[in-house]
Amino acid sequence: MYSHILLITCTDETGLISKISTTVFEQGLNIIVMREFVDPVTNGFFMRCELSGELEIQSLYNELRTKLPANAQIVINPKRKKDIIVLATKEYHCLSDLLTRHHFDEINANILAVISNHDYLEPFVQKFQLPFHLVSHENISKEEFEKQILGLANSYKPDWLVLAKFMRILSASFISEYQNRIVNIHHSFLPAFVGANPYKQAFDRGVKLIGATAHFVNEILDQGPIISQKVIHADHTFSVKNMVQAGHEVERAVLFEALNLVLEDRVFVAGNKTIVFA
Amino acid sequence: MYSHILLITCTDETGLISKISTTVFEQGLNIIVMREFVDPVTNGFFMRCELSGELEIQSLYNELRTKLPANAQIVINPKRKKDIIVLATKEYHCLSDLLTRHHFDEINANILAVISNHDYLEPFVQKFQLPFHLVSHENISKEEFEKQILGLANSYKPDWLVLAKFMRILSASFISEYQNRIVNIHHSFLPAFVGANPYKQAFDRGVKLIGATAHFVNEILDQGPIISQKVIHADHTFSVKNMVQAGHEVERAVLFEALNLVLEDRVFVAGNKTIVFA
Amino acid sequence: MYSHILLITCTDETGLISKISTTVFEQGLNIIVMREFVDPVTNGFFMRCELSGELEIQSLYNELRTKLPANAQIVINPKRKKDIIVLATKEYHCLSDLLTRHHFDEINANILAVISNHDYLEPFVQKFQLPFHLVSHENISKEEFEKQILGLANSYKPDWLVLAKFMRILSASFISEYQNRIVNIHHSFLPAFVGANPYKQAFDRGVKLIGATAHFVNEILDQGPIISQKVIHADHTFSVKNMVQAGHEVERAVLFEALNLVLEDRVFVAGNKTIVFA
């Protein structure tokens, strides 16, 4: 329906929507769907509009630039499939879901390539005629390892990197090149279990729910802004292995949900939180 | 946070948001949260804004009136608890939930009174010091029955009527006096069961889910615009009685969810559908 | 953990569990998990035991046969992956999920082959090195069509046939050859919509939930014993196409859930209902 998405974030002030919508109107565009939110804590203004009409991106951008506060971030995205690179290690459950959906055009993205630090998933990726790049972390420094991955990833000019169970911790310098553009998932529990082997701890404690969190990656491990969370049922008949399997199911589901939100430009990052216009 | 809610529906045309937000801005108001949606089938425009600032309702209304299409419906509600009347018969499960939440200020409404065609629930209502009106349907015509209820209800000037398992079918003329202002719930199944005793049919069929639907009442029984739907689990150990109990649980939950949406002016009716800005 | 599953159904009478468990004990076996249920309506007795120990199937069967009522059905299954044949037409969403899970050993079954009345899914099936059999329904009688499919299916001696969006209605005679051994899924709504294009009807009605039902196939279309049901959320922003996609998601999920139950011998059929020892 819509042809472009307009995203604006800035400090809130009276009249912002008037300025934005009047500018949009003067360019002859229609607003199909609008979501706006002012964060009462930070006074941040967040807006997402789906626009239709003949749109000159640069012209609209320039007009908005002159009218909006200096700190405004203005993004105008034509409706298009976003380009993503998937990073994985050996676990297949998230990768296979993405590749199968991609194959049948069920996910609103082009998967440009898969990068992995192991070759285990290469045969599966090849079934889908997608580039698979092996970058082993062995025998090289972390710096060199990340440099190689960045080189490969950058060559594709992706919109987002998706960590589909990529088991290497990324450095702050790597992350800074894809600020709020790396999506990761990890399992979680109620309560959380600190230390080694959380599934074993969850088993020992007899948890009845296993959770998973999708988030943007920042410099603190697994502590970036949360995009989406889901849980799955467990019971006393579950072995540790069953719990791991259930964890895989919910990781797969939460990654797909989060990606759908991200790929449609529905997620804003505000400090360590997200605004999600679902 | 907000002081008023602004609701607008009309036929969509380019520039509507610009007109509305500029008018709002010129009155010195800020838009805290905005949701807008254009129905691609009917070309209907729906908008809900949470406003803050010193607001002159009549002045804002007049300004919007002159600028918006002639068919525009403009509603400006100060932030306040809405007034509701609850109609019930003998089943307590929805009524008791509403009264308890009302007692502890957990629902954003004033329950002004309970009207029932049986006296069974009177002692319970009295615990909460609320007016209870008995209007028996026996020995009087349906016309007279409804006239008495309408007289009572109107005397309270409620915003909405809530049918909390009110087991009398309302006539079209009754409904027309509270167009899209009567909320009802009924159970539902996958698949649906037509005819008498649907719970017995659901039991015989071994359904694994029992559902409930909250909707606005229109002239077609249980076919009005859907506000909210929920399901609850069932299994082979459930007797018919257990299924009825599960149905009560999910009816109670879906009514509370739907009322929360309605009481915050988040639900628009568009033909036989709703637009819900949850 | 367990080596065999013992399944018994018969008319209930006092002492059944004593007879069964004593027989099992006398054969030197241990019962790891037992589930038993007596249907209060039909007086049917249903039992599922997970056994461990050195088990002589014929010997245990013979002993139970002599001790249990004449109408007892006694099944003793060694722990093994069940063999299934998947029937599909053109929709890929259920098939691709099963094949991917099968490839990664995530489903407790051997998929022996895929049979389809269209060639559309052949390239996808071939990625997974599985036999694909095309049996077109065109230019031949339904009788001949089903005979060909049965011939193919029987040649694999499968435990179950799985209809993963197989869009041909099977005759009673076909079904009778795989009595309670054909698993199907179909979408459902609250309320149900009768007639053509239910998704369009659901869209017109603005439903908030889309459901799916997995069931055994019997001679009445989509009315066989229900194994599992699930729902997924919908809202006013969903187009008919979005609703169809949501329907696919929930069909895929409910089929996987139901198959997991069936493949672990957790589902009994009792008349038109199921007993599910989940």
Added chain:
Amino acid sequence: MYSHILLITCTDETGLISKISTTVFEQGLNIIVMREFVDPVTNGFFMRCELSGELEIQSLYNELRTKLPANAQIVINPKRKKDIIVLATKEYHCLSDLLTRHHFDEINANILAVISNHDYLEPFVQKFQLPFHLVSHENISKEEFEKQILGLANSYKPDWLVLAKFMRILSASFISEYQNRIVNIHHSFLPAFVGANPYKQAFDRGVKLIGATAHFVNEILDQGPIISQKVIHADHTFSVKNMVQAGHEVERAVLFEALNLVLEDRVFVAGNKTIVFA
């Protein structure tokens, strides 16, 4: 349907079910529903049977006693409403749910009394004609405080104590008098937040799910065996207050779910875990 529930736990050995079911049979009883589970880690045997027939409790107990291992715990409960005492402080959301359901006979328990360390909830409890006992913790030692509560509770001979947001930490000596007979609930998050004001932390982190856990109380705060867990949705529009309200909703729901399981003797404690025959 059933007249008694038989619960047995002991170390597993071959032939246990045979011994138990034969003993039950010889007493002329029928087993309507049986659940059995052997914990593969501890080799613990857990069984729950619903029995029907003319049952002599002492006689059945004695027979089982002689046949089962010395460490067997044997419980035979006639079908009856269990007696519970509810402890609360000032939060009403769990208490009001229990009292309302109790009033309408929706919960399978007799609430004998409410004990609180504040008088805030007294008027509400009095609406339901139930004893309310105020035991202030002020100006007395913890020892004396607990002694008074125990004295009151013991005078009712309850089956279980239910902590419906009772905000005092109980000592190990108190707990030992009601070993695995005190049910508590607390909120939880994904991830967990350690330290003061977890809701504020959850708000700052932008969590998308808020959870609650019902558990038996042991000597480690909020770390007893988990009975049930649930989650509820949250999003960026939630204030800290909204998050607290959502937490209340899910605490209320998980307490009701857990109590239903406990009241039907469906929960076994095994070390720090539960076996739940739901």
